[in-house]
Amino acid sequence: DIQMTQSPSSLSASVGDRVTITCRASQNIGNFFNWYQQRPGKAPNLLIYGASSLQSGVPSRFSGSGSGTDFTLIIGSLQPEDFATYYCQQSYSTPLTFGGGTKVEIK
């Protein structure tokens, strides 16, 4: 199985901050890679697919980059509604594994 390692597992940030979350795959997955946001008590929400394509309706302050084994999610200017947990996922081969999550908290 492909292992997905996210870092950090949590971070504290202020509104307006630029936030960077990284994810590393245990093998080359090309750009078969997604980012999800999950607010407390809610279902996950697709933010980025194909490593860098912004899902329709997602604010442009979110961006994704990377390919192969190393991927990055950047929130350009953190907003109050962005305090949530973020998950990466590889869609290269089954089982389609998720990273452990990054909880973004208010500083």
Next chain:
Amino acid sequence: EVQLVESGGGLVKPGESLRLSCAASGFSVSNAWMTWVRQAPGKGLEWIGRIKRKSDGGTTDYAAPVKDRFTISRDDSQETLYLQMNSLKPEDTAVYYCTSGEAWGQGTLVTVSS
């Protein structure tokens, strides 16, 4: 508006069975690769299986912890996805989501406890 609504969760004893349903509206389950994902209390997301659309063979894949116990199926005429769960274990306790990747249901809680 695309909507997925799961149902069928509840409290069961170890070894028992349960079938979850995921009803779609504004969206064609029959034309999508559909996936079940679960989340144990306070834990992260776990992919448990998927079913391809019929035009891609309609085959299923499962994660190791549920293989041979869980079965994903689909009723295209009802636009409904199912997850049949047999031989349930306490570690299967989780919120279960159906998803196309883009659209997600609200989740249904399954609790396995004696």
